Amino acid sequence: MTATAQDSAQSSSAQDPARLSTAQDPARLGTAQDPARSGPVSGRTASGGEERGPRRPSLSPSRAADFKTCPLLYRFRTIDRLPERRSPAAVRGTLVHAVLERLYDLPACERTAEAARELVAPAWEELRADPEVAALFTSDGAAGGAPGAAAPDGPSPEVPAAEVTSLEEWLASAGELVQTYFSLEDPSRIEPHGREELVEVTLPDGLLLRGYVDRLDVAPNGALRVVDYKTGSVPREAFEGKALFQMKFYALVLWRTRGVVASQLKLLYLGNGDALTYSPDEAELVRFERTLQAIWAAIERAVATGDFRPNRTRLCGWCDHQALCPSFGGTPPPFPAEAAAAAGWATLPVVDRD
Numbered sequence: 001m002t003a004t005a006q007d008s009a010q011s012s013s014a015q016d017p018a019r020l021s022t023a024q025d026p027a028r029l030g031t032a033q034d035p036a037r038s039g040p041v042s043g044r045t046a047s048g049g050e051e052r053g054p055r056r057p058s059l060s061p062s063r064a065a066d067f068k069t070c071p072l073l074y075r076f077r078t079i080d081r082l083p084e085r086r087s088p089a090a091v092r093g094t095l096v097h098a099v100l101e102r103l104y105d106l107p108a109c110e111r112t113a114e115a116a117r118e119l120v121a122p123a124w125e126e127l128r129a130d131p132e133v134a135a136l137f138t139s140d141g142a143a144g145g146a147p148g149a150a151a152p153d154g155p156s157p158e159v160p161a162a163e164v165t166s167l168e169e170w171l172a173s174a175g176e177l178v179q180t181y182f183s184l185e186d187p188s189r190i191e192p193h194g195r196e197e198l199v200e201v202t203l204p205d206g207l208l209l210r211g212y213v214d215r216l217d218v219a220p221n222g223a224l225r226v227v228d229y230k231t232g233s234v235p236r237e238a239f240e241g242k243a244l245f246q247m248k249f250y251a252l253v254l255w256r257t258r259g260v261v262a263s264q265l266k267l268l269y270l271g272n273g274d275a276l277t278y279s280p281d282e283a284e285l286v287r288f289e290r291t292l293q294a295i296w297a298a299i300e301r302a303v304a305t306g307d308f309r310p311n312r313t314r315l316c317g318w319c320d321h322q323a324l325c326p327s328f329g330g331t332p333p334p335f336p337a338e339a340a341a342a343a344g345w346a347t348l349p350v351v352d353r354d
Contacts (some may be wrong), residue, residue, distance in 0.1 A: 056208060056343075056344040057208070057343060057344050057345055058200075058207075058208035058209065058210050059207060059208070059209055059210075059292060059295070059296055059299075060209075060210055060211045060249075061211050061245065061246040061249040061250070062211075062246075063077070063078055064245075064249070064292065064295050065242075065245060065246070066078070067295055067298070067299055068295065069311065069313065069315060070310055070311040070313070070315075070316075070319075071298075071299075071302055071308040071309050071310070071311065072308045072309060072310040072311075072321075072325060072326075072332065073310075073319065073321065074299065074302075074308065075302070075308035075332075075335075076321050076324070076332075079303070079335075079336060079339065079340050079343070079345075080333065080336055080339070081339070082320075082321060082324075083320075084320045084321075085320055086132050086133060086136060087136070088136055088137075088170055089231075091127065091133055091136060092170060092173065092174050092177075092231065093231045094127065095120065095123055095124055095127055095174050096174055096177045096178060096229065096231055096270065097196075097214065097229055098123045098126075098127070099116060099119045099120055099123050099174075099178050100116070100178065100181060100214075100229055101195045101196055101214075102119050102123065103115070103116050103119065103187055104187065104190075104191075104192050104195060108187075108188045108189070108191070109188060111187040111188045112182075112188075113178070113179050113182045116178045116179075116181070116182070117175045117178055117179065119178075120171060120174055120175050120178065121171070124171060124174075137167045137170075177231055177270040177271070178270075180270045180271075180273045181229070181268065181270055183273045184268050184270075184273060184275055185268070190217065192215050192216065192217055193216050193217060193218040194213065194215070194216035195214070195215050195216075196212055196213070196214065197212065197213045197215075197216050198210065198211075198212055199211060199212070199213055199216075199250060199253045199254060199257065200253065200257075201253045201256040201257050203256070203289065203293070205293060207292070207293060207296050209249065209252070209253050209292065210253075211246075211249060211250060211253070213226055213227075213228070213250050214227055214228045214229050215227040215228075215229075216254075219263075222260060223260075223263040224254060224258070224260055224261075224262040224263060224264075225262065225263060225264045225265075225266060226247055226250050226251060226254070226262050226264070226265050226266065227266045227267075227268065228246065228247060228250075228266070228267050228268070229268050229270060230243075230267055230268065230269045230270065230271070231270050231271055232269060232271045233269055233271035233272040233274070234267075234269040234271075234272060234274040234275070234276055235276075240276060243267060243276060244265065244267075244276070244278050247265035247267065247278065248265070248280060248284070248285070248288045249288075249292070250262075250265070251265055251280050251285060252285045252288055252289055252292070255282070255285050261280060261281065261282050261285065262279075262280065263279060264277055264278070264279055265277065265278045265279070265280065303340060303345050306335040306337075308332075310325050310326055310327045312327040316328075
């Protein structure tokens with residue numbers, strides 16, 4: 001894998017499949033089956049989570065990562081669907097993603113850094129229509145909530161979130177992230193095939209994989225590039241594998257649906273203006289598919305027994321559910337068997353009733 005600092009717009013356009021078909025994919029966010037992803041600005045939620053209301057039990061990159069990190073966290077988010085706090089950092093990630101999505105609505109010659117920054121204010125106006133988002137800032141403009149909470153990229157002990165003390169400062173920080181994007185790519189030379197595109201596939205064993213790709217580029221020769229925007233900084237080498245888990249997930253789904261192995265997976269880190277690129281091969285995607293099937297088998301066993309065990313790590317500091325976690329002296333609520341059944345889980349634990 002190669003982390004490329006300052007991946008210039010010129011070289012990006014030359015070596016990547018960036019001269020794309022102008023056909024826009026109709027799968028924009030906010031579809032009926034994905035209510036949790038539909039928001040005022042786009043289908044990406046302010047908490048940055050994957051969809052929570054699939055047609056049937058499915059696996060997304062975020063939920064797979066949840067289960068690997070802490071099975072109990074997976075249960076709380078996916079089965080119990082417990083509410084979680086929104087934070088200025090998370091909402092800023094949603095705002096930046098919305099701006100970069102809308103940037104490509106402009107004619108190529110108008111996709112300038114100045115034009116992108118001008119998109120911040122109207123996107124914020126739509127976001128703040130959500131009372132939960134508006135409540136993050138007090139009437140005097142001071143930031144409330146949890147400024148250091150995780151952004152959509154997910155919590156990382158490697159990249160502490162910066163403190164933001166006012167709405168004006170917060171909006172300026174979003175604008176700076178948007179500005180940084182232009183040091184990584186030249187959007188005037190790119191015509192995305194899809195933005196915020198839903199990708200999904202059912203594997204032969206019945207496992208439904210689904211998620212949203214920030215941007216999908218298709219070259220005239222059919223080569224695919226998968227691009228994801230991150231508002232944090234590029235991880236250290238020891239954490240690159242975790243960062244690429246999400247991208248390999250998308251590459252697997254695209255391979256299974258299109259029959260083409262993505263030529264490049266590209267993570268753009270707007271926090272420090274760096275990029276991480278990787279080129280998978282077919283054999284690796286086969287192995288990765290087996291990994292996802294093993295994760296899913298473990299999830300099914302946990303659902304069948306109701307046994308979702310906590311796993312205490314440094315990431316617990318970002319968790320909203322410590323009061324219900326045995327690792328912190330809490331007691332989880334009874335397993336919601338009825339809700340799980342309604343969501344399509346077939347094998348459920350026997351729950352004693354009073």
